[in-house]
Amino acid sequence: MFKSFKPMLAAAALSLAVLSQGAVAAEEQFFPIPGYRVGPYGANGQSFYGGFIDYLTYVNLKDKGVNGVTLTYEECETEYNNAKGVECYERLKGKAAKSSGPVHTMSTGISYALIDKSAQDKLPLAMMGYGRTDAVDGSVFPYAFPLVTTYQMQASAIVKFIKEKLGGNLAGKKIVYLYHDSAYGKEAIIAMEAEAALNKFTLVQIPVAHPGNEQGAQWLKIRQEKPDFVVFWGWGVMNQTALKAAQKVGFPRDRMIGSWWTGSEEDVVPAGDAAKGYMAATWNVAGKEVPLIADIEKVVYGAGKGNLQDKSKIGTILYNRGVSAAVLSVEAIRKAQEKYGKGKAMTGEQVRWGLENLNITDARLKQIGATDLLPEIKTSCDNHEGSGKVKIQQWDGAKWVSVSGWIEGNKALIHPLFQASAKQYAKEKGITPRDCSKEK
């Protein structure tokens, strides 16, 4: 970071503002990044946005951009605060008028605030693994993309995994859903309830008040209930507390499965011994074994242009998540260039089309070097999610190890829930949904 890259970029941005865009010879694709590196979740943001930016740099260094179009970006600090996020978005919007990659806010609150605005401004909003999940229905939300998978599909996939573990039948079993009592924690309840009705298991919901650093009562209840599994939707300090509390009441950690915001190194390392055996869902794998991650370390950090100050974060779950987000964004631009002209900068509207027509097969992932980093993705107008698959990983005391293949949630059960919710939204807002059969 404290190398020459950033000030050069700042200077470039400045001279851009002064000399107007005419002075730039090569085509440039701009990424507005309203991210966060300070504030309560700053540590998470550092890894995620570090990975994101490193991949952009990597593409610039390795392939000279996307078909010759250099990738540029500007960051704005949101501190995970909604009002600041909106301010940042408005500030970056002007620069994104000519060309814009997808906007990643890594914050449900900020994405909610931007959903209407981004559609008005024709800028694609990516919400990978968070945000407004009913935006899966692209007929109502043309510019919002909850890519890869959503909370509800994740819950469904976890239930599927548990079902396999318990011998293919959940009838009469008991699952506790222990959740952070907030918008985030409550989002998956609807899916858990639907699964409970379908698979005839007993669902016990136990909320934990924010911040969740005291869970004695909850775990006492869990001990009384004697559930077969605990599905765990935690956040921040709540995660390590839960693991320690589980150890205290003697609940086996290998029967706890967390969501993807409970499954990073930051969550399990502080819990120490108590975290061993704990499982969590994820839509991207950790580790430097992925060829792409290793290559980024070699190419980008080898050239001294890495974004992370703390290099030990390379290969962590959140770093790899940032890389995955960037991979999808760049692939969307590539796709858009196929339609609107190779070697040209793409506007937000064109990138939107790219995001809606992504088709990233395993073969393509292998080409990029991202084999198994994330699942295959194929989006369309009526499916902005594209995959709905997660992997279950287990903490062995030192690192995350995958213990399953890609598991897809019950789409037939969950997607109608999204459509109903999107329909209600359209009605409230007076939006006429697009006809997806006419989209190409």
Next chain:
Amino acid sequence: MLYREAGQFKTSYAADQQLFPIRQDRIGLIVLLAIAFLGVPLLASEYWFSAILIPFLIFALAALGLNILTGYAGQLSLGSAAFMAVGAYAAYNFQLRVEGIPILVSFICAGLTAAGVGILFGLPSLRIKGFYLAVATLAAQFFIVWCLTKFPWLSNNSSSGVISTQKLMLFGHELNTPVEKYLLVLSIVVFMALGAKNMVRSTTGRAWMAVRDMDVAASVIGIRLMPTKLLAFAVSSFYCGVAGALYAFCYLGSVEPDGFSLEMSFKILFMIIIGGVGSIMGSFLGAAFILLLPIFLDIALPFFAGLFGLPFSSATVSHIQILVFGALIMFFLIVEPHGLARLWQIAKEKLRLWPFPH
């Protein structure tokens, strides 16, 4: 010389009692309003409207509400953000559940709902004062946010508790550009600020100030404490409620209960402390200081860093911004403990004599 009231004779009671008795103030205000209503819409960009002017006006209104309660009636409150939340959710529900209700009416209803809730949480003020009351109003802060998360009916059964506001329809016309929203917010804020200015010099306002300065003495001279204090809570919450409704409808477009956190209440409290406790103008100055200075630093710091070739990342800028901001708050409080409004007042005193101070 320019700001001298010599020669301005008041020949009628109406002239003596008007809101701005000094001619220069009247002219100044008219010029300011003309700029705000006519000049700004012509000149400002979309960024200015959506990211700076609209939130500034909304927070100024909320600060004004708190100033009525804390600055004029002397009741310390930490629940302003919660009352804003009540306003936001009430306006949303009125729009949702009452067929064809005009948006302005639902804003007023939102204000009234917030006023009702404010009275409820104002009841402890009859028995406790000062810091103890502040702690009691904390209850409002936590209870209301909890309540909005707990009862899904309030957010129309949204699975996440987040509400997305309806369209802004005014007289059959949809307000969807930032300029239109700005003008709506500006009109409401100007109207309510003039109302507040008028109110604080009326019997009600004088009763509030009497209670603030010494409530025993106030009750001795015949001011009934209960209605006075509760009215202050009601009016203050009304202002905060309307601000909350505007915050949801004209600024963010979608809000969640957790957004109206204690932090936001503190922010509003800091606005009036910096701006000036017990001053209408102070609410505006404070809101400008607290909201705009960080943005200004955020934009200016990388620029200066670029000039000197310093390696600033956006995180560094954020850290420095917090530092500078904190230092400036301390500086202003040391230089002028009564806030920016007091500075303005001193400037006015000096201007009266300028350029012949003797």
